[in-house]
Amino acid sequence: MVEQGRLEFLDVLRGFAILTITVNHFSQLTFKMGRSGVPVPTLTQFGYSSAAELFIITSGLLFGLVYFGKSQSAFLRKVLDRLAKIYLMNGFLLSLVILFVLSGGSELSDASRMSVNGVLDVSAVRQTLTTMGGPFLLDILPLYIHLILITVLIRLIAPDPARAIMLSVGLYLIGQLTPRAAPVPMFASGFNPLSWQLPFVVAANVALPLRTWLQGQRPGRFVTYFLFAIAIFTPLAICCFLGELWSIPWLKLAGPLTDKWHLGPVRLIHSLLMFAMLSFGFLLLQQWAPRSFMLLARIGTCSLETFGASVVVVYAACAIWLMGPRSSLSYYLLTILAVIAVALFGAGLQKWRVMERKARMKPGAT
Template structure:
């Protein structure tokens, strides 16, 4: 059962997801081979969205019960507004950094790779699209998705707190209908959102439902994990996904052992519409990890504490990672993509993200007494 406080595993895995997102978005980064996307169909994006729903329900559900639904809605809308303002300023900073980095690299066009060419060719329309959340260069997709999911939370919060199974059922229905009817939101130049909100809302809702379920009393499982059918099924599926994902590195081997019927069902594995294979992989992984890593002393390890601190300040750390990624890419390109520099830039970026979280945590603790006195 989750305590009244914040489940430390939420912060730990959010921090880990932030590290994976940063590494996955630095081209030719050797440490990107250590991220979750290399051993399955899902990646850090699923972790981030699911835990965002989990944390949101813990926070705003508590406010709704204590202060009322109206107060919770005001808090949610205020948070969404903060995220919207952050998105605008972050995109401006990202463009400045990418334009600077591009001037330092002669072998590649970083502006084109980051999806910022649209701003150069259509600056006025790009500014309008930015305000409407339609202009989303690389690395900027998760934040608009989170804003939209938060804006929708007040619509489902009361029912989610009392009849979560009904909300999950409606969410699954929307998830299934979205690709069938090609429901998505418009993006720049006639495109659509890379993270289709109609599909990805399911992960957010499932995260919220998991938070509600975790607050209820339940009998502990006395059987060994090897005798629990659901756990065994999830492990088998994860192993199968890992074998298929690893085989992508050797196309000839993949084509040799992949059954044709399985390949026709499996591919393409859409990230935009959150393919069922991706969704099932993440859910199986989350279930197995939750069973194998309950709350315990492992969360007090120094490295775990750093990840937890990053997870507590996920918005600030995510934005900082977005700005660090093109700088790490520039550093690697200037060094001729030498692997010692690539590893060093990846580790340095994580160290800076952890340092930011540490500074924010220290600043919060130092400011708390003053706030109490002022109150």
């Protein structure tokens, strides 16, 4: 069920998170540009967290599995290589987004925080290049860079996982007390890295023990774990949905407990619960429908490139939506097409990489 090496259900989770993020971001950007009506439903509408937390937890686990078993020199070399790729990807996306917003008019440009009243905001470009924030969707990879740097620093200070987690919890508590208006450049984005590092750092430090634990579980136990997670998740989802529907603040738990920038404690706990529920659900899918499972896994394997594709697809879909009737129908159709485009890109890229790897392994290949 769970074999030695890479945990494939984590690739499925990351692919699921990227597709959900695509839907949420397209909904958010079109709403900023005047769209009305009911957005395409995702788990974000039925809980106190979003797909971003799911992506961070999953990425932290994969980071621990891939990098923590190496020597310190190999660890640092691999991490620096990964950071360079992430930075270059964000710079590439910045250039594409600038082209989109310049050709899409002031509405898309202003909604993306790339301009103010139709005039290009140079500070937004500077924030992106210095990883201290950026326009809409371009502040996510800088957060990822910060999380990796914090994880590396903690690991160098405290190689022991228990001490590393204690340090991470301490930073999280400091992050909860940090005011959003703090005059620190790294706090200028939509995420407080001192708070958001906790799920990433903890996940990275428990990744290897978690794999060992999963290998010792009988497949039948995942049904019990899955049903237990659903039993807890469902009433919370109903409360959040009704709170949004009837605009009841106490039912939505609006405020610091669910604040996204601070990654409030209720938001954090809810995201961990959602991660557990989906993990056991996808582990069951791996057992009962392996073909469907592997198809989903391909989408999340090349996560950096697939996330980059989702950013491009979202901006392209928004530009198309602006040129059309701007109706709910066009929004729904473009959402479906955007998800299909991102899924095909991720699965296609992974298939191409596998074929290229096999070609290099053939005798006589150069």
